Amino acid sequence: MPNFKLKGLPKxxxxxxxxxxxxxxxxxxxSNKRSIEASNRAGVKSHIEKIELPEIMQHFFGEKISWEDLxxxxxxxxxIIKTAPVVTLTLSSIPSSSLRTKFVAWFRAISPIVLxxxxxxxxxxxxxxxxxxxxxxxxxxxSVLPLGKKSFKEIIDNV
Amino acid sequence: MSISDTSNxxxxxxxxxxxxxxxxxxxxxIIAHKDSKRLNKHQRPAVKAETHVNSIQLKKASEEALNKxxxxxxxxxxxxxxxxxxxxxxxLNKTFxxxxxxxxxxxxxxxxxxxxxxxxxxxxxxxxxxKATDLAEQQMQDIAKSKKDxxxxxxxxxxxxxxxxxxxxxxxGTIDLNDQQDYIFEKLEKNKSLIIEDITNxxx
Numbered sequence: 001m002p003n004f005k006l007k008g009l010p011k012x013x014x015x016x017x018x019x020x021x022x023x024x025x026x027x028x029x030x031s032n033k034r035s036i037e038a039s040n041r042a043g044v045k046s047h048i049e050k051i052e053l054p055e056i057m058q059h060f061f062g063e064k065i066s067w068e069d070l071x072x073x074x075x076x077x078x079x080i081i082k083t084a085p086v087v088t089l090t091l092s093s094i095p096s097s098s099l100r101t102k103f104v105a106w107f108r109a110i111s112p113i114v115l116x117x118x119x120x121x122x123x124x125x126x127x128x129x130x131x132x133x134x135x136x137x138x139x140x141x142x143s144v145l146p147l148g149k150k151s152f153k154e155i156i157d158n159v
Numbered sequence: 160m161s162i163s164d165t166s167n168x169x170x171x172x173x174x175x176x177x178x179x180x181x182x183x184x185x186x187x188x189i190i191a192h193k194d195s196k197r198l199n200k201h202q203r204p205a206v207k208a209e210t211h212v213n214s215i216q217l218k219k220a221s222e223e224a225l226n227k228x229x230x231x232x233x234x235x236x237x238x239x240x241x242x243x244x245x246x247x248x249x250x251l252n253k254t255f256x257x258x259x260x261x262x263x264x265x266x267x268x269x270x271x272x273x274x275x276x277x278x279x280x281x282x283x284x285x286x287x288x289x290k291a292t293d294l295a296e297q298q299m300q301d302i303a304k305s306k307k308d309x310x311x312x313x314x315x316x317x318x319x320x321x322x323x324x325x326x327x328x329x330x331x332g333t334i335d336l337n338d339q340q341d342y343i344f345e346k347l348e349k350n351k352s353l354i355i356e357d358i359t360n361x362x363x
Binding site: 046085087091092093094095096099102106107110111112114125126128132133134135139 | 183232235335337339340342343346347348351353355356357358359360
């Protein structure tokens with residue numbers, strides 16, 4: 001039985017794209033490992049001298065993670081992508097890294113594996129639109145502006 | 160009856176009258192001539208002289224009568240001629256007046272026709288002008304409406320961009336997400352229960 005069990009996603013990993021990136025790192029690491037092992041068996045010096053876990057892995061999961069743990073981690077990440085709840089935040093501009101982390105942390109406090117997708121739409125002018133699988137909560141500035149298309153047309157008609 | 164027929168009739172009457180007078184004088188002269196012969200045979204020279212004088216007087220009277228009749232004939236002819244002339248002139252005047260009156264009526268009628276036609280043409284021209292004006296106004300309204308609709312469509316289609324640009328220009332880019340944190344997290348906290356409900360009930 002594997003020792004590693006993912007308790008939750010780190011807040012630096014917000015969405016499925018980043019998870020796919022981690023899975024790619026894991027696959028590359030395994031590929032390198034197999035290459036070195038094959039070279040050793042053939043008595044040939046591999047061009048890959050040392051297998052290093054991606055820095056992000058160490059940063060997220062610590063130094064003690066083993067190859068077996070990586071395999072388990074990959075399986076869990078794949079499962080998370082398939083089943084984790086997704087929240088989409090629409091913002092008026094690209095958030096800073098710290099603010100992005102703050103948003104993710106707020107949602108991870110609710111669910112440790114929730115995926116937070118962030119998209120940018122200048123037309124909302126400010127605030128946020130939170131979209132879950134069940135509803136859309138619009139707290140944007142554009143939604144509270146008194147001037148809409150209809151009222152603008154009425155203004156034009158009265159010109 | 161024409162003027163020439165009336166003149167010929169009067170001439171014939173006067174010719175007949177002159178012939179009658181001439182015949183009478185001829186008879187008188189014949190009788191006088193016989194008396195003279197008889198006197199020449201049986202009477203004395205004094206009577207013969209008297210008869211001669213009477214003959215001369217009778218001849219003179221005959222000439223005077225003939226002259227008088229001729230003058231009367233000429234006078235009558237003149238009067239008749241003047242009367243005929245007057246009648247003819249009156250007839251001519253009447254004809255002329257009738258013709259003038261007819262021409263005047265025709266002229267007045269043609270004038271009325273022209274007035275009616277002119278009025279009709281004027282009304283038609285006015286109607287065409289009104290129609291053209293209405294058409295031009297309608298076209299102007301259509302163009303204005305088309306431009307207006309195009310403006311509305313253009314503004315509607317890019318309203319958000321216009322508003323964003325307007326606000327960004329007004330605020331000079333001072334709206335930063337970091338400045339919106341309080342507002343955003345306040346909204347999130349207020350609706351946290353809904354978000355929790357959605358996330359925890361999600362298929363997992």
